[in-house]
Amino acid sequence: DAGITQSPRHKVTETGTPVTLRCHQTENHRYMYWYRQDPGHGLRLIHYSYGVKDTDKGEVSDGYSVSRSKTEDFLLTLESATSSQTSVYFCATGTGTGEQYFGPGTRLTVT
Amino acid sequence: GQQLNQSPQSMFIQEGEDVSMNCTSSSIFNTWLWYKQDPGEGPVLLIALYKAGELTSNGRLTAQFGITRKDSFLNISASIPSDVGIYFCAGLLNAGNNRKLIWGLGTSLAVNP
Numbered sequence A: 001d002a003g004i005t006q007s008p009r010h011k012v013t014e015t016g017t018p019v020t021l022r023c024h025q026t027e028n029h030r031y032m033y034w035y036r037q038d039p040g041h042g043l044r045l046i047h048y049s050y051g052v053k054d055t056d057k058g059e060v061s062d063g064y065s066v067s068r069s070k071t072e073d074f075l076l077t078l079e080s081a082t083s084s085q086t087s088v089y090f091c092a093t094g095t096g097t098g099e100q101y102f103g104p105g106t107r108l109t110v111t
Numbered sequence B: 001g002q003q004l005n006q007s008p009q010s011m012f013i014q015e016g017e018d019v020s021m022n023c024t025s026s027s028i029f030n031t032w033l034w035y036k037q038d039p040g041e042g043p044v045l046l047i048a049l050y051k052a053g054e055l056t057s058n059g060r061l062t063a064q065f066g067i068t069r070k071d072s073f074l075n076i077s078a079s080i081p082s083d084v085g086i087y088f089c090a091g092l093l094n095a096g097n098n099r100k101l102i103w104g105l106g107t108s109l110a111v112n113p
Helices: none
Strands: A004-007 A010-013 A019-025 A031-038 A042-051 A054-057 A064-070 A073-078 A087-094 A100-102 A106-110 B005-007 B010-014 B019-024 B031-037 B044-049 B055-058 B061-065 B071-076 B085-092 B101-103 B107-112
Touching: A004 A087, A010 A019, A019 A031, A019 A087, A019 A106, A031 A064, A031 A073, A042 A064, A042 A073, A042 B101, A054 A064, A073 A087, A100 B044, B010 B019, B019 B085, B031 B061, B031 B071, B044 B055, B044 B061, B044 B071, B071 B085
Parallel strands: A010 A106, B010 B107
Antiparallel strands: A004 A019, A019 A073, A031 A042, A031 A087, A042 A054, A064 A073, A087 A100, A087 A106, B005 B019, B019 B071, B031 B044, B031 B085, B055 B061, B061 B071, B085 B101, B085 B107
């Protein structure tokens, strides 16, 4: 395993509030990713990072921002949570060979 | 967004049977990956394939990188109850700093003991 932790593991929040999810890795992997997983949609990439302070958008980036100030941590922020952002969020890391290693996930409910 | 065509969507089999699933794409990939996801957990990498025609095994699992580089196959032999879960394929398109995977929608496997 890649030594990936996510926090919190579960969160319930209200519409309109900001939310930050944290991903922490101990493997010194260059690449980090945020996905959301919803029934019928599989894994969809939100944002990814290819180095400290280097990030790019994925296919479902609207309403999300990310930051990576050090190799170990990749933060995902929902600026103003909406019910459509209720989902399970996975962080993953990778070395660049293509292999990605996933964290345990965060279940977010927006009421 | 771009997706791989993964089939079948679901399978219900008897313990001891062999299982086959596959992924196809209109794009050429440099790497094919197969993952398994158990309920409530993150996907776990099963097999990685890096060369066209490559055949790789991991215990009872065998995967192949299609010769056209547009498809991949996963076989599970002599299935057991702990094989239950969702299996995902993913392909890597290399482009500069881009190391994004393209994903299939998964094959849900149920095993009847």
